[in-house]
Amino acid sequence: MADGFVGEDELQEEPEFGEIMEADGSPSGTDSESDLEFSETESEKSESMQDLKWSEGDCIHLESIKDAFDALLGTKKRVDSENPTAVKQDSKNEIGPVYVLPLYALLPAASQLKVFGAVPEGSRLVVVATNVAETSITIPGIRYVVDCGRAKEKVFECSSGITRYEINWISKASASQRAGRAGRTGPGHCYRLYSSAIFNDNFPDFPRPEIYRAPIEGTILLLKSMNIVKVTRFPFISEPAKSDLIEAENCLHALSALDSNTGCLTPLGHAIALYPISPRHSRMLLTAMQIGHHYNVKDNPRLLAYAAATVAALSLDNPFMIDIASEQDQDSKCEGGASQNMHSTGTDVEPVQGKADLEFSGGKVNASLGIKSMTERKELTQAKKTHNQSYRHPLSDALSIVKALRAYELSDDPEELCSNKKMHSRILYEMSKLRKQLIQVYLVYSNEKETSGVSFCQGFTVADVEVAWKKDGVHCDLCIKHETVLRQAICAGWADRIARKVNMIEMAKDSSAGKHKGRPYHICATDEKVYIHPSSSLRKHAPEYVVFNELVRTSRPYMKLLTSIDVNWLVTHASPLCTFSKPLSDPPPWYDSIADDIYCWVSPTFGPHLWQLPLHQCPLKSKKHRVAVFACAFLQGKVLPSMKMLNQYLAADPSTLVVSSGSVQKRVIQLLHALETMSIDSRSKLRSIWEVQTDYLFQEIVAWFQKSYRLHLESIWAVLKQEAQLDGKTLFAKEKRKKRK
Structure with a gap:
């Protein structure tokens, strides 16, 4: 949620330094209010008046806020109480225009620096910012802060793996930080759009620790690498829930990093723990290079370059500017208008609250903030699709980002490329740095003794990898064999995030299937049906099996950053989640002359829902039968x-x-x-x-x-x-x- 910062040119009088005001303009209550004594009757009367005030609705508050903005814009004129038809000309209202600038994390650096630049003569600076301006930076000349008291947070559910964006009240500590933005270089006001009662009753003292709001499998892996087997007994400063610890261990087990019997790390788990990235991304990188080493894939430096680029692409936000309003409008029609229109800039999906949000103050503020009409937004959406079409990969959203990253690094003018192709240059810049770091880390740790149980590709340097990465220019596509290896590696890294398309028979039985646009999917972790995100390049052809990087809940659960996979890969790269039958007698076991081993056919199932997989050959275990x-x-x-x-x-x-x-x-x-x-x-x-x-x-x-x-x-x-x-x-x-x- 955005907060407003107003520049010093509009300051009419000298208020107290950092004074906090409530939405009605009165000074905010403090702790000293509790020292006042009221009779029981007066207290009940006060409560009834407060209930009456809120029962009348929010119209009074919205009108007062709108009047304040009209006054700020200089459009509200004073009316003589004795002669209402006569409009007085107040010299104080004859003020200059408003110079409105946005400020958020994904904004390009050049646009972010505008808030520190010179304000046009006669204009008043208004900065509409997210909580990035809460503690990270100090904008000079800000005298007024309008604090909405809200923030949109990314919430992760360990049990289901679902990520959702919630708009909640901020903490008291965050509110104090926001108030501190007012008058950093002089006196200032902070206008809070909430009462002191809400502040005292609804606001927590401090934000929740990060360990409660993010996946913790990386923390558990680190503890396991330090020979701390019983992580549930570890004295955390902020102890996670026991269920979250169990889910984290299940995740490591699915990645083949943890032995389910002993609870200790496997050789692959020790190798994964060496990398300063999440276990999923480490598993993906190691699997890609292991496959290349095992099958003697030619041009391993090129494979390492693309594997590191894929890891970097999945480690950061989506660099494509996405606007999915038009797709969500179609979903709303299918659902009978029950769902809200959704608007997203970057990777977040945020609901538009109503028409007033798009037409506030007669459209004058909207023009400054870049908010466009619905027709213009649809045109912009179509333009973004057209610009990004050249980077779209039909089988993987991750490989689409890799193509964009390679074009960014090989471009003579990366900033212009991002502007023309509607991409976030800052995200691509960070991806580029992460890709190079991962290559260096891989080549360093490939000789570690702790990874003796893992095969590594060796015999080349960082320079060899960079030459292979830039080989044949921008328009050179990755070969099919390398693409297949990378898709298998993605499957290994997100083995517990597999989705299977609902077949037509199941859809016919489900009465609610026709209410949503798009083909539903079953995921292996829960019973809930999910859908392919409208921004995915896989949405049109909807593969039978996909692996998703993230599950986001908006109007309905969406899978993001999808990759199409072959169902036969599951028994190889997700074997801890598979259940195998006894060796089949028909077809019977056989001896492989080339491999010098004895194999049999088994009937595998995958996940807790026991999805039936094709017959799989594996080494025969029975000693007597093998002989x-x-x-x-x-x-x-x-x-x-x-x-x-x-x-x-x-x-x-x-x-x-x-x-x-x-x-x-x-x-x-x-x-x-x-x-x-x-x-x-x-x-x-x-x-x-x-x-x-x-x-x-x-x-x-x-x-x-x-x-x-x-x-x-x-x-x-x-x-x-x-x-x-x-x-x-x-x-x-x-x-x-x-x-x-």
């Missing part, structure tokens, strides 16, 4: 290719090792027992055994051949031991090429 599958694969020639030539001489089908549960055949029992004794379930383990005992398993395997052909095994036994020294890619290179064809 049986390996034995079958060995006899079929899938472990060592030379065995495949002898399949025609086998006395029994190798599949009986897997199918025949509890078989009494001697050859089956002997082979499985020999493998289980030495825990042989892979080519690498077999190689280790043969290096010590060269003839191990010979008798057990010979028993599977027909008696007249057992000499064939003896002739190739030395070849089998040689093949065991090679890896799967070398042994089965021909088969791999055939599969590709």
Whole structure:
């Protein structure tokens, strides 16, 4: 909410220094009022008069405030009480125009500096400011402060992850700070648009500590890295609620940073704790580089540059200037006019209270503050969409910001670019600095011993990353492989903020689905239905699964900064939130010759709502079952290719090792027992055994051949031991090429 600051040119008389006035112009009550003694009758009379005053409505107060502004603008003329038709010419009303300037955090630096500049001759300075002027700066020449007593705060709910903007009363300490803005360089007044009763009864003494109003998983991660396992017993100065501490630990568990059994950090958790950013952003950066290292993605310096840029983009506010009034108007029509029109500048969504807000003082104040008519606002909205269209990425809002950030850094005149493209230059400037810092931090900590359990991309410098970032100019788009890696990394960082589109059958059952514009989504954390924010580039095609950075509640819950994801990524990057079934018998488990491991198919579900996911392959865990599958694969020639030539001489089908549960055949029992004794379930383990005992398993395997052909095994036994020294890619290179064809 905005407060008004009035310059010294309009000062008519010398009031007391920093005097506080109430809305009716009377001095504000102080603590000394409690020393006055009233009879019970007088007290009751006073209360009844106060109730009567407020029961008549706020019209008197609004009229008095409007009259005050009219007088300030010089438009209100004095009328003679004896002759109402005669208008007196008062020399005091013949004053100059009002010079009105805005002041808020997202305002460009050049516009912010105007409040410190010279005021046009004959004009009176009026600064309409947010609470950024409460303590951060001192504007010279301000004699009057109009304090509304309100502030819009960002409130975060740990239980649901929802962020909403609430307009609440400020604290008494903040009110004192606002009053102190009046008369910093001389005498001044502070006009409070609330009574002393509201001040005493409704205002808290101090603002709530930040730990109550922001996510605390970063704090919990820091405590865990200091080997403080039981964070609920830690003596916080301002202790958070126990439920918030539990939710923070659940968040770290979802990020694979916390072991759910021991409560200690995993190797990945220790790596995440090294970075001076939130755990989500650290997880995203590390995952992107891990994927690049694991799959040998080419041009890793370029991947690191874009990964750091994506982290910076999601760490700060949206740089695009957004006006979603037109979209919200359409929503209001769908809802029967129940919802309010919403207006947003920057990233905040703030309700417009009524027509009076847009037409106050005959539009004269509005012109100074830049408030436009509804038609002009719609035209401005369309212009912003057109200007930003070149940066829109169809699969990720985060990558849209990355494209804008890259254009900002490569531009010869960044300020002009931001002005033409309707972007906040200050936010992009901070993103640029954060991106460079993250690159330096990553390259420093990639050699830390504490991250030994995490794979890092190495072998390049900061200069290499910057060259890759600027390569091919502004119009060069990121390759599809790098985009996929970044989207997977975003999925890993916000694994507990997944949303699934409501299908048509569910929409048909829900009678309220048609009242809202846009396709509703289910989120994994709660049962509430949410919608894609109108500013998102994903709103038109509405992907099946999305991950959102923030959930904001306005007229309805909106997801912001969305990224489309593949549902198969959830079992890889959000495995702590997945529940897996027992290994399926159909299709049966199998041995992978290239990976030298045994896999099976499972049926996974995701989240507390048990969303059904596609079948997923994972390593088989049962030791007994692994040995049986390996034995079958060995006899079929899938472990060592030379065995495949002898399949025609086998006395029994190798599949009986897997199918025949509890078989009494001697050859089956002997082979499985020999493998289980030495825990042989892979080519690498077999190689280790043969290096010590060269003839191990010979008798057990010979028993599977027909008696007249057992000499064939003896002739190739030395070849089998040689093949065991090679890896799967070398042994089965021909088969791999055939599969590709």
